[in-house]
Amino acid sequence: MPGIKDRVSIIGMGCTKFGELWDKSVEDLIVEAVYEAFDDAGVGPDDIQAAWFGTVYSGLTAVTLAKALKLRYIPITRVENMCATGTEALRAAAYAIAAGIYDIALVVGVEKLKDTGWTGVSSANVVSQSMISSSNTEPDITAPSMFAMLANRYFYVYKISPDEGKRLLAHIVVKNHHNGALNPKAHFRREVTIDDVLNSPIVAWPLGILDSCGVSDGAAAAILTRSDLARSFREDPIDIKALAICTGDSRPTLTTDYDFTHVEENFLAAQMAYEEAGIKNPRKEISIAEVHDCFSIHEMLIYEDLQFSARGKARIDIESGAFTLDGDLPINTDGGLKSFGHPIGASGLRMIYEVYKQLQGKCGPRQIKNPTLGLTHNLGGSIGIGNVASVCILGRRD
């Protein structure tokens, strides 16, 4: 298998400010993100040969994208793959470019959650059943509840008291809020303290509100071309090194094998991506990672699943500050889901936007030193019924 490495490049990206964008529609978000990407790449709507439109709730068909941008009679596909939707849309476009079918493709991820009036998104029970009819016997386990199950088991297995565990997780929250405060596009731009996190109201024990990401609106877009054409658009294109998707098969609750202290789909997606990118030591070789910190406990498990930390040892790296802006592997430099919220279809591309900008050295006060390889990661679905994990690795061309 030749893989995707160095065959497709990103030549332009855009990302809206994320937040409670009461005065903006899905169309507004698409236009803002895509026109930033057009300007960045130096192309216009008529240059786009095909497009992939990622959204979970904010448009049932690809017409939503065509209508907003007036993309006339080109092939557009709507993509949905839970929280990995944005990355999945990029993957589809990248494969089409790599196959030589198109020279320039557009990828858009958008979500407009704040028009729904919801507190949080749907529960785990939507994962395994039809959205239009069901016997509704799946337990109504909310997203924080699923991740609380991981936290409680992790603390039990590694003999961490709930108080110690909550304090450990709080370090991750403080880090991401610190990064987000430096980012004008973030939804929440404020520093928080360990005590703020520890004292925030419980959503699903042991996770409090500040352990959880918010509900936001936002969109992000990317323009892809073949790597051999990329330099004709810009001097500093960013190359795709790996694109992995791993889908779970409900093993966690169909068998008693699953340990609820890691997420197998995370681990396997990263393995696939490292192999495709030729990465032997991810902790050393990767300069920056944007990972799916929907809940603080998940970021901690990701450290281990993605082999940044040894199993059961994430604690050491958290306490040493290894993943802060000054650490040896800065993680969620833009503030993560914690600061951006999670407009589901947009999040994957928002992460890719940050890595793209970091690799180009354009991140201002949160810019890290000389990054060469960056990773993004998403996880969606249900911890008990099955997840979709995505990992994307991007590299700077020297």
Added chain:
Amino acid sequence: MVGIACYGVYFPIRRMKREQLAEVWGTAGLAGERAVANYDEDAVTMATEAAISCMRGVQKKPIDRLLLATTSAPYYEKQSASIVASALGLSSDVFTVDYTGSLRGATIALTAATDAVESGHARNVLLIASDKRAVLPKGKREQLWGDGAAAVLVGESDLIAVLEGSHSLSENFLGEWRGEGDMFVKSWEERFVIDEGYMRPMREVIIGIMEKYRFEPRDFRRVILSAPDTRRRNRLAKTLGFELTQVQDACLDTIGNTGTAQPLVGLISALEEASPGDRLLLATYGDGADAFIFRVTEKIKDIQQRHELKKCLRRRMSVNRYSEYLKMRNFVATEEPKRPEPIPLSVTCLWRENKKNLALVGVKCKKCGTVQYPPQRVCVACKAKDNFEDYSFSDKKGTVFTFSVDYLTPAPVSPTVFAVIDFEGGGRIWCEVTDIDPSEIKIGMPVEMTFRKLATVNGISNYFWKARPYRK
């Protein structure tokens, strides 16, 4: 010969002191406490629990009739007994019937059951009575009534109590009623209802049965008299010439007046303490009255050892707040977190998944032996296709592998506890844990499954199973 072969009982674990109910309204508190069904319980779920309690004592007997007596059926139109039969995993050739609309339903059904066995049309009839009656807050009946269910197996062999005789009166009497559109039971002036709806018919039926079979009050070890409360019951007993020591309590001051279940709760209370040879008199009222005479046999000892009633009485948790009571009975609407609407409930899906949902039946792979829930077409372990046998999880004990305490998911009483349960003998489920104090939950905690109502949507009661802490 016809009689009782086994019994079972179920009381909701939640109890509330009557004085707590009175305190809310500034009225006089009565002695004792009452059982309060949890928000996920109703007449059908409690009936299922009582039936399971009964059937545990007689594993091998095939049930050919299931009779369910209740005044609080979840549907005005649509049978309840068939839901219970599904939950119990009974075969489809069982005859199911509801006896609704009468407080005397349990004994009307008992007459039908004993007739069926005596005539040879049935061998094992499972009779269940269950009630979660709704009465308006503030009154005495809010304090006196309690929720619960009881079941007896009526048969012809291995009897613990033999039926010696019965007597019945019918009359049109309007004392308590719930008409079209009524959520709560209404009643006429109390003294009239007691005198003409309770005392008179009960006296007539008891005097009638004693004359018919030539017994005197002293011939009975215990008299089980259905009653609105202990004071009226004792007064009735005295006027009939019974000593108070003969009067069997039907958990009136620990569980409350359990409606149609009360006569069976009383009968079971008597049986749990009875000795071989004891003669029991059972009488109940409601649009007339029924009376029965039973004689206890040697076999009573085997069934008594199970202590089903004592276990049910021992398992208790307090309802400490009236707001919890109101939510458990769905008497008040509350503001809940703004969550996505549930996926529309499909009756077709309910029908297709009847066995999976109501009997909690999963599968066991015939190739590799892996048990799994819900049922699969392809084995999760060895990928063998369509090579399974049914495997029931409803009777399997389990332990908590991990859990969460969820304050976000909408529920009448928050927070909601969810857990991953690993079953003895294999298999795993993730589900809600009910009848638990959230501070109790911990990894390794032993649990068992319990039949519950998840929600009522569009008038449809959606039943499923939850875990609950295993309590001895």
